[in-house]
Amino acid sequence: MNKRLKPLFWGGRYYHLIKLRQCNEYVIDKYMKGNNFLLLDFGCGECPYKPIIVPHVKEYIGADITLNEHAQLLINPETGHIDVGDNHFDTLLSTQVLEHVISPTNYLREAHRVLKKDGLLVLSTHGYWMYHPDPTDFWRWTRDGLEKIIRDEGFEIVETLGIFNRFTSGLQLMQDALIHKLPNGPKQVWNSIFAVLQLIFDNGRLNNRDASVYMVVAKKK
Numbered sequence: 001m002n003k004r005l006k007p008l009f010w011g012g013r014y015y016h017l018i019k020l021r022q023c024n025e026y027v028i029d030k031y032m033k034g035n036n037f038l039l040l041d042f043g044c045g046e047c048p049y050k051p052i053i054v055p056h057v058k059e060y061i062g063a064d065i066t067l068n069e070h071a072q073l074l075i076n077p078e079t080g081h082i083d084v085g086d087n088h089f090d091t092l093l094s095t096q097v098l099e100h101v102i103s104p105t106n107y108l109r110e111a112h113r114v115l116k117k118d119g120l121l122v123l124s125t126h127g128y129w130m131y132h133p134d135p136t137d138f139w140r141w142t143r144d145g146l147e148k149i150i151r152d153e154g155f156e157i158v159e160t161l162g163i164f165n166r167f168t169s170g171l172q173l174m175q176d177a178l179i180h181k182l183p184n185g186p187k188q189v190w191n192s193i194f195a196v197l198q199l200i201f202d203n204g205r206l207n208n209r210d211a212s213v214y215m216v217v218a219k220k221k
């Protein structure tokens with residue numbers, strides 16, 4: 001089952017993943033629908049958002065540092081390069097990858113190279129979040145810092161979304177701080193309590209300034 005698209009209520013990431021899905025749906029609706037574009041999922045993992053994106057693109061290509069059933073293209077783990085010419089893709093999707101790469105600058109530079117002019121970068125990464133290596137975990141961002149490094153690599157920011165306000169982000173960190181000390185049964189109860197608290201205290205917005213996850217839509221200049 002695709003746990004990112006359909007998270008379990010007691011799974012520990014329920015409300016966060018629901019909001020991340022909403023963000024993806026908002027971006028698909030606003031920027032991808034009807035465009036019939038060639039899309040690269042750059043650091044695709046298991047391509048969790050592919051089922052909701054595929055109806056709107058001509059072709060969906062996954063790339064990762066190890067080839068798996070979802071990745072057709074290999075990212076060279078040393079250089080970060082993929083074997084594709086310049087100006088190739090219309091859209092580049094990057095969900096929860098940037099915090100894991102050694103050099104965000106190199107990663108964004110390669111994203112810029114393979115995108116066509118005016119091509120769209122749709123990138124999400126973490127603000128306030130616990131350490132979670134995959135296989136490494138290097139970076140966290142503020143909204144301003146994230147927009148700056150993306151702009152510095154030749155993109156124009158179109159829109160930035162922010163999931164979870166400061167309060168809901170704090171609840172997520174508090175939940176994660178204790179969860180590893182609990183056995184399974186109480187763990188699910190604890191997660192469910194925090195999911196309810198997040199539902200109550202989240203302000204429902206998708207554009208918070210202090211956020212757990214930022215999603216930036218940017219255009220290659």
Ligand SMILES: C[S@@+](CC[C@H](N)C(=O)[O-])C[C@H]1O[C@@H](n2cnc3c(N)ncnc32)[C@H](O)[C@@H]1O
Nearest residue numbers: 043044045048065075095096097100101134135
């Ligand atoms: C948390 S997973 C996210 C996967 C997927 N995008 C998602 O939303 O579920 C992080 C991904 O980044 C990939 N990754 C790690 N280092 C990378 C690098 N230098 N360049 C590209 N992808 C990288 C990992 O292999 C992994 O698939």
